[in-house]
Amino acid sequence: MGKLDFSPIADTTRRAEIVALLRRAILTGQLEPGQKLNELRISEQMRVSRAPLREAMRELVQEGILTSIPYAGTFVIDVTAKDIVDAYSLNKVLDDFAIELTWPQRDQRFFDELDRRHEAVKQATRSLDTTRQIEAALQLHGLIYEWADNSVLVETWQRLTSRLQMYFALHQRARNEAVPAEDLHETYVALLKGADMRAAQRCAREHIDDDFEALLAYARGLEERAAKSAERPH
Amino acid sequence: MGKLDFSPIADTTRRAEIVALLRRAILTGQLEPGQKLNELRISEQMRVSRAPLREAMRELVQEGILTSIPYAGTFVIDVTAKDIVDAYSLNKVLDDFAIELTWPQRDQRFFDELDRRHEAVKQATRSLDTTRQIEAALQLHGLIYEWADNSVLVETWQRLTSRLQMYFALHQRARNEAVPAEDLHETYVALLKGADMRAAQRCAREHIDDDFEALLAYARGLEERAAKSAERPH
DNA sequence: GACAAGCAGATTGTCGACAATCCAACAAGA
DNA sequence: TCTTGTTGGATTGTCGACAATCTGCTTGTC
Structure with missing residues (x-):
C-alpha cells in the first residue's frame, strides 16, 4: 500500500x-x-x-x-442595500459560531494555513489585482469555516461568500481604489493565534462592520440612482 | 387601484x-x-x-x-450521525438569531399566525398523519425565520429544514410512534408571546436538544448496522 | 388618438436520438 | 489464483430540432 x-x-x-x-x-x-x-x-x-x-x-x-x-x-440577481445588510448580519452570527467551533481544534497546521492565506492576501494587494485580492481575503476569512468541521456550516458560508464576493467586486468596480484594511487582517490573524476567543470574535465582528459600511454606502447610492431613473418615466 | x-x-x-x-x-x-x-x-x-x-x-x-x-x-444524500449533529448545532445558532430579529417585530398578526400554526400541529398530531405532523412542526418553527425579515436567513433555514424534515421522516419511519413534545410546543409558543426573549431562546435550544437526542440515537444505530454489513465482505 | 386583436420574431421549455462513460462479467496470461 | 485486458449492456452527458410562451409592433376599429 x-x-x-x-x-x-x-x-x-x-x-x-x-x-x-x-x-x-x-x-x-x-x-x-x-x-x-x-x-x-x-x-x-x-x-x-x-x-x-x-x-x-x-x-x-x-x-x-x-x-x-x-x-x-x-x-x-439584483443587489439591494437590504440584501447587503441581511448578508452581513448573518455573517457576523456565523463567524461567531465558526470561531467557537474552530477554537479548540486549532493546531500547527491551522496556523500555517492561516499564515499562507494571509500571505496570499498581502501578495494580491501588492499586485493590485483587485479580483484576486477579494478572493484571497474571503479565503482567509473562510479558514475558520473549513476548520470548524461542520458540513452544513461550510455550505452556508459558501453560499454567503458568493454574494459577498459579488458585492465586493461591484463596489470595487465602481470606485476603483484598493481595499485598505490591511492592518485589520494583521490583528485578526494575530488574535486567531492567541488565547482570547472573545477578542477574536469581537475583532471579526468589527472587521465585518468596516467593510460593511463602505459597501452599504455604495449600495444606497445605487438604489438612489435607480429610484431616480425609475421616476423619469412618470 | x-x-x-x-x-x-x-x-x-x-x-x-x-x-x-x-x-x-x-x-x-x-x-x-x-x-x-x-x-x-x-x-x-x-x-x-x-x-x-x-x-x-x-x-x-x-x-x-x-x-x-x-x-x-x-x-x-446519505445521513450520518455527524450530519445530524452539524445540522442541529447550526440550527440552534440560527434560532437564537431569528428570535432576536423577530422579537421587536412581533405584532398581532404574528401572534395570530403563531396560534394558527400551533393549531395545525395539534390537529396533525390528532390525525396521526406523521408526515403532516412533521411538516406542521417545522412550519411552526419556521415562523420566527419568516418574521425575521432577513432573506438570506430564510434561505438558509429552508435548506436546513429540508434536511431536518428528511431526518425526522426517516426516524419516524423506522420506529412507528408518534412524536411527543406536544407540551414543549405549548411552552415555546407561550414564551414567544411573552416578554422574556432570553427565555424564549433558551426554550428553543432545549426544544431542539430534545428532538436531537432521539434522532441521534437512531442515526447511530443506522451507522452501526451499516458498519456491520460493511464488515461482512472482509 | 385610444384601444383591442392579431401577427411575427425572438426566447425559453421540452423532446427524442446520439455520443461518452462506467460497470460487471468474462477471458487470457503470469 | 491473482492480475490484467476486453467486451457488451446499461446509464449518464450532450446535441439539434420542435413546441410553447412572451413581447413589441402593426393593423383595424371606434
Whole structure:
C-alpha cells in the first residue's frame, strides 16, 4: 500500500466547467446585476449546446446568484442595500459560531494555513489585482469555516461568500481604489493565534462592520440612482 | 387601484413540478438515503423527457438533498450521525438569531399566525398523519425565520429544514410512534408571546436538544448496522 | 388618438436520438 | 489464483430540432 493519498480527479463534464465560468463572470462583475443571460448567445459563445448550459444555470439559481422567471429568462440577481445588510448580519452570527467551533481544534497546521492565506492576501494587494485580492481575503476569512468541521456550516458560508464576493467586486468596480484594511487582517490573524476567543470574535465582528459600511454606502447610492431613473418615466 | 393583492401564479413548467414531486418523495422518505435515481425510469414514470428531470435534479443537488457523481448517477444524500449533529448545532445558532430579529417585530398578526400554526400541529398530531405532523412542526418553527425579515436567513433555514424534515421522516419511519413534545410546543409558543426573549431562546435550544437526542440515537444505530454489513465482505 | 386583436420574431421549455462513460462479467496470461 | 485486458449492456452527458410562451409592433376599429 502506498502512502500517497490522491485527490479526486477533476469533474470533466461540460456542465461543471460552465458553472465555473459563469460563476466567475458573475462574481467578478463581468455580468452585471439584473442582466439577462441569453441561452442561445452564451451557448454559441461557449461552443456548447443549451442542455448543459441550462443545467449549469439551474445550479447557480439554487446557489442564489441567479434568478429565473419561467418563459422570461434567467437573470443575475439584483443587489439591494437590504440584501447587503441581511448578508452581513448573518455573517457576523456565523463567524461567531465558526470561531467557537474552530477554537479548540486549532493546531500547527491551522496556523500555517492561516499564515499562507494571509500571505496570499498581502501578495494580491501588492499586485493590485483587485479580483484576486477579494478572493484571497474571503479565503482567509473562510479558514475558520473549513476548520470548524461542520458540513452544513461550510455550505452556508459558501453560499454567503458568493454574494459577498459579488458585492465586493461591484463596489470595487465602481470606485476603483484598493481595499485598505490591511492592518485589520494583521490583528485578526494575530488574535486567531492567541488565547482570547472573545477578542477574536469581537475583532471579526468589527472587521465585518468596516467593510460593511463602505459597501452599504455604495449600495444606497445605487438604489438612489435607480429610484431616480425609475421616476423619469412618470 | 384595487386593494386585493393576488398571490403569484403557479409555475407552470414541468421542471418546477418535478422538483416538487421529487422533493416530497425524498423528504417523506419514499426515496431512501443513498438510493440512486435512474433518470430513464423516473422520466418514463412521470411521462416526461429527461431534460426537465435532469434540470430538476440539479436544483435538488444544490439544495443539498441529492448528490451527483458525474457519469455515475445522482443519489439521495446519505445521513450520518455527524450530519445530524452539524445540522442541529447550526440550527440552534440560527434560532437564537431569528428570535432576536423577530422579537421587536412581533405584532398581532404574528401572534395570530403563531396560534394558527400551533393549531395545525395539534390537529396533525390528532390525525396521526406523521408526515403532516412533521411538516406542521417545522412550519411552526419556521415562523420566527419568516418574521425575521432577513432573506438570506430564510434561505438558509429552508435548506436546513429540508434536511431536518428528511431526518425526522426517516426516524419516524423506522420506529412507528408518534412524536411527543406536544407540551414543549405549548411552552415555546407561550414564551414567544411573552416578554422574556432570553427565555424564549433558551426554550428553543432545549426544544431542539430534545428532538436531537432521539434522532441521534437512531442515526447511530443506522451507522452501526451499516458498519456491520460493511464488515461482512472482509 | 385610444384601444383591442392579431401577427411575427425572438426566447425559453421540452423532446427524442446520439455520443461518452462506467460497470460487471468474462477471458487470457503470469 | 491473482492480475490484467476486453467486451457488451446499461446509464449518464450532450446535441439539434420542435413546441410553447412572451413581447413589441402593426393593423383595424371606434
